[in-house]
Amino acid sequence: MALFVYPMKLLLLFTFLTQLLFAVEHQPKQLLSPQETINMLETIKPYAIVFGQGDKEVHAFIDPYCPVSKHYISALFEHQETRFKQNTYYFYLYALKHGDATTMIQTILSAEDRQQMLKAVMVEEDLIFEEENSSAENAINKIENVAQKIGVYKRPYIIINGKAQ
DSSP states (O other): OHHHHHHHHHHHHHHHHHHHHHHBOSOOSOSSOHHHHHHHHHHHGGGSEEEOOOSEEEEEEEOTTOHHHHHHHHHHHHTHHHHHHHEEEEEEEOOOTTSOOHHHHHHHHHSSSHHHHHHHHHTSOOOOOOOOOHHHHHHHHHHHHHHHHHTOOBSSEEEETTEEO
16 A cells, blocks of 8 residues: 555656646746836736736736736636726736747637637537737737737736736
């Protein structure tokens, strides 16, 4: 029995560490001041997928294939009645460097109803691919540029009042 327990513990540890590596890229701090971060976010707000009507703004860079991002989005939708009344959420689709979410991001940003498509992909896990369009490509490039300047290194990368959380 003891021979079986030890490999199981190693497998669980390996799985946990793999999940952490999947969602985090190495870069330990925010590169810009809170005010500079807010200014940069203003330039990409038109490309955000927005939920809620609250006074407090929450900006989040997410990857549609990242399990941590999916968990975050699912948790928000579980409590949407209160969360979306308290806060306005701006979601920016930004692929992890080692992932291949670009096609899915283009699909979401090209959708007629981007909110419904984001929810379908990340909460309901319906993987629907639509044709790409040039406006989605433009949005992806602008979001990526701002994310790199801010120093986004993980998904979800959450910013409140210009400060990474």
